[in-house]
Amino acid sequence: MGAKKNYNDILKNRNLKVTKHRYAILESLEKSKLPVSAESLYIELKKKGISISLSTVYRSLEALYKKGIVIKSILPDYNKAVFEYNHNEHRHHMICIKCHKMQPVTGCPLEEYEKLIESKFNFTVKGHNLEVYGYCDGCESKTED
Amino acid sequence: MGAKKNYNDILKNRNLKVTKHRYAILESLEKSKLPVSAESLYIELKKKGISISLSTVYRSLEALYKKGIVIKSILPDYNKAVFEYNHNEHRHHMICIKCHKMQPVTGCPLEEYEKLIESKFNFTVKGHNLEVYGYCDGCESKTED
DNA sequence: TTGGTTGCAAAACGTTTGCATGTGC
DNA sequence: GCACATGCAAACGTTTTGCAACCAA
Numbered sequence: 007m008g009a010k011k012n013y014n015d016i017l018k019n020r021n022l023k024v025t026k027h028r029y030a031i032l033e034s035l036e037k038s039k040l041p042v043s044a045e046s047l048y049i050e051l052k053k054k055g056i057s058i059s060l061s062t063v064y065r066s067l068e069a070l071y072k073k074g075i076v077i078k079s080i081l082p083d084y085n086k087a088v089f090e091y092n093h094n095e096h097r098h099h100m101i102c103i104k105c106h107k108m109q110p111v112t113g114c115p116l117e118e119y120e121k122l123i124e125s126k127f128n129f130t131v132k133g134h135n136l137e138v139y140g141y142c143d144g145c146e147s148k149t150e151d
Numbered sequence: 152m153g154a155k156k157n158y159n160d161i162l163k164n165r166n167l168k169v170t171k172h173r174y175a176i177l178e179s180l181e182k183s184k185l186p187v188s189a190e191s192l193y194i195e196l197k198k199k200g201i202s203i204s205l206s207t208v209y210r211s212l213e214a215l216y217k218k219g220i221v222i223k224s225i226l227p228d229y230n231k232a233v234f235e236y237n238h239n240e241h242r243h244h245m246i247c248i249k250c251h252k253m254q255p256v257t258g259c260p261l262e263e264y265e266k267l268i269e270s271k272f273n274f275t276v277k278g279h280n281l282e283v284y285g286y287c288d289g290c291e292s293k294t295e296d
Numbered sequence: 297t298t299g300g301t302t303g304c305a306a307a308a309c310g311t312t313t314g315c316a317t318g319t320g321c
Numbered sequence: 322g323c324a325c326a327t328g329c330a331a332a333c334g335t336t337t338t339g340c341a342a343c344c345a346a
Contacts, residue, residue: 023300023345044336059303064336066301071227080225082216082232085311086335100274111268119260120283127254128288129245137280138265143273168320170326189311204328209311211326230336231310 020073030056031066032091035076040108041088041099079135102142109142165218175201176211177236180221185253186233186244224280247287254287 013032017024030051035042042050048063067089070076076089081101088108099108120131158177162169175196180187187195193208212234215221221234226246233253244253265276 025301025345027302057303061304061337062302068337069301078227080227080230082223082225085225087227100268100272100276102274109272109274111272113264113267115260115264116281116283119258122258123245123256123283127245127256129247129254129283129285131245131283131285133285134281134283136261138261138268138274138276139278139280140274140276168325170320172327206312206329207327213312214326 016075020075022069022073026056027058027062028066028070030054030058031063032070032075035070035089035091038090039110041077041079041090043086043088045086047089079137081137098136098138100138100140100142102140102145107142111138161220165220167214167218172201172203172207173211173215175199175203176208177215177220180215180234180236183235184255186222186224186235188231188233190231192234224282226282243281243283245283245285245287247285247290252287256283 013029013036014024016032017028022028031047034047034050044063044067045060047067048058048060051058051063067076067078071078071089075092077092078087078089080087095112096114097110097112098114099110101108114136116134116136120134123129124131158174158181159169161177162173167173176192179192179195189208189212190205192212193203193205196203196208212221212223216223216234220237222237223232223234225232240257241259242255242257243259244255246253259281261279261281265279268274269276
């Protein structure tokens with residue numbers, strides 16, 4: 007909360023070597039308001055003039071995901087994984103059924119629910135995954151199936 | 152509720168032709184306590200002596216999913232889709248990080264949250280997706296990373 | 297120096313599709 | 322009979338991997 011951690015520290019703290027690529031990926035993700043796919047991140051980095059291969063993007067994202075630095079999710083109608091920086095502030099998303107846009111929502115109603123599950127079943131809760139589906143502002147009017 | 156609907160009616164009501172395969176798939180899913188992948192469903196049907204191809208399983212599941220008869224989800228660490236019968240009773244799942252077992256949990260804490268989102272953003276909520284991750288009964292003891 | 301990281305191309309994987317055939321209504 | 326469902330094999334798009342070269346520590 008006090009001193010601003012840089013990406014190097016984040017990587018070092020989780021025993022990941024600091025490389026240009028990982029730094030760039032982390033920076034991109036942290037600045038992005040929305041979750042991105044490996045490919046779009048790859049394209050974005052290329053545009054910035056960074057020389058990187060798609061497999062490195064995949065490998066880095068997987069490493070960051072395994073360390074909990076980024077969050078990975080796959081949506082049923084968009085058959086690829088998307089990644090976002092884990093802000094640890096517990097953010098969820100609203101996903102538009104029509105245009106697939108994702109917007110973050112802060113605030114999470116699940117604390118009590120998790121406690122309930124822990125006590126009711128013999129299950130140690132470590133986290134959860136929540137997305138809300140519907141029609142966003144722009145698509146609302148154009149509804150009709 | 153009152154009269155027990157059979158699978159034929161479920162299909163007919165959604166304008167899907169009744170076929171042996173769809174019937175068998177629906178029956179399998181409805182009886183299954185846990186979400187299953189297309190392939191495991193395929194294997195299960197084969198074991199029952201039903202002659203079916205994997206693509207039919209995929210096509211049927213997709214059709215049922217599009218009609219809202221089944222629920223489709225993809226988990227970040229298990230890179231394939233799983234399907235479950237939509238009991239309309241709003242069930243969520245606990246997923247074990249270690250053994251990947253999924254168990255249903257009834258009860259959903261999200262009604263108020265959805266209302267909040269609808270009023271706060273201009274977003275028409277149509278549904279949501281929630282999974283809780285952690286260690287199940289059996290894996291709890293073996294924890295350690 | 298050394299073990300982790302990268303690029304490339306090829307492989308793997310789950311899933312989708314084209315087309316000819318079969319089947320429900 | 323006709324529109325839709327199916328089987329098969331081939332195609333697809335995303336993700337993973339083997340290997341040699343590279344680089345951070």
